[in-house]
Amino acid sequence: MSPIKADGPLVRRLAELSVGNVTSGVDLGRLTRWRIGGMADAMVEPDSVEHVAALLAFLSNEGVPYCVVGETSNLLFDSSGLRGVLVRVGDRLSGIEVSGSRMSVASGTRVPHVARTSAAHGLAGIEHIVGIPGTMGGLVLMNGGSQRKGIGSHVASVQYVSETGEVLSYTREQCDFSYRHSSLQGRRGVVVGVELELEHGDSVSINQEMDEIVESRAQRFPQDEPNCGSTFLSNPAMYATVGPPGKVIEEAGFKGMVLGGAQVSPIHANFINNASSATSDDVLSLIGLIRGTVHARTGFLLDAEARYVAPDGSMRPAHEVCDDRGLTREIRESDRNRLSDVV
Structure with missing residues (x-):
């Protein structure tokens, strides 16, 4: 086109x-x-x-x-x-209304603002989202969160516009939330609002917990580099057997590794930074090598939380693109010519 x-x-x-x-x-x-x-x-x-x-x-x-x-x-x-x-x-499509233990949030509202607003009203349950960049629409779509929690557990309903322009409402059950998943993924519509059901709590304690979460993220994650946040999802079975993605990727030797302009963060190995004019191919190549090498070492396939957007606007998990392009494979000696280790 x-x-x-x-x-x-x-x-x-x-x-x-x-x-x-x-x-x-x-x-x-x-x-x-x-x-x-x-x-x-x-x-x-x-x-x-x-x-x-x-x-x-x-x-x-x-x-x-x-x-x-x-x-x-x-x-x-x-x-x-x-x-x-x-x-x-x-x-342009943001805003929050609070009534009792419920918060109605427009999808363009920034996630940290939603968290702090809940604390200001003495409402608990979503402390874990305070350090997450992004907007509520994306958070609900991906059932995002931290500390292995998801926003879906506190969703009462979701307002959604279908690709044909129909305004719909879905219950929590209809959204079928699971770890970093909802039934809304893969569709062509838009989450435009969400109603949250929270618990009453103490504002001071809630804010204190949020402060601790923000501080912990600042110490552990590369927040000043251009990246997408966590590149790979945490697989519960893998987590219980060999550990979280960052640990497994580091043990596979990728921490700090550079391919083209993309770099596996030297701070946390589950982040891929745009270190120097990285291209989408640079990032996909790293994702494929990490996925293939970790699978060879552990038997577990890392699925990407990052989603690739094609030139035609279609969107799907980045690891699926790597699989289709033959990029998912164990690292070889010949790959060393393209890679550098700057740890």
Whole structure:
């Protein structure tokens, strides 16, 4: 598909829809947390649920490729960019309402703000999300969390817009939450809001626990480098047998290893940093070598939490792309010519 022209009819029609801010020619390398990706043809930032519904209905009816993002904290865009529309759900679609033990949160609201707001109202249960970058929509979609917890356990309901523009509501049970999974994944719609059911607690104690979590993350994780957070999911069976991903990857010799512009963090081996103009191929090659080598050593296959976004806007776990491209394999001596160890 040819790029959308900045002054072309599609951009003009998007502007005429009045469904939020429209930008043509967006540099994904500047926008995304990994600082990787070429140009996206256009970006729309909706202002309301109604805007999201009208926009998705239009894009679907017109057959225009699109990709929905929040803070992009777990996304790896292809370095060739996005030949379509980036639908960004962020500050323009944010807000929190509290009633008793329930919090209604718009999907573009930043996760740490949600956590601190719950503490301010003496509501407990989601302390573990305080240090997670990103927006609530993405957190709910991935059932994100930390300390092996997920936001899904405190979700009462989710408001969702289908790819055809239908506004729907799902219960916690319908979302089928499990570890870093929900039934909403793999669809083309948008999480636009979530209602949380929390427990009453003491604000001082809740904030203290959050402070400790933030401090612990600052000490253990590379927070000042461009990365997607944890690259690989923690497999409970692997965790019980050989340990968490970071430990297993380090023991396989990858900590600090560099391939092209991508580097396995010397601070925590489950993070891959964009150390120097990394490409999507650099990151995928590292993911494939780590996945294949760890499997050869332990018998466990690491699945990626990071999701790859293709130029047509389709999205899937990065390890599936590695498998398809033949990148998932044990490290060989010949690979040493492409790799450097800077630990």
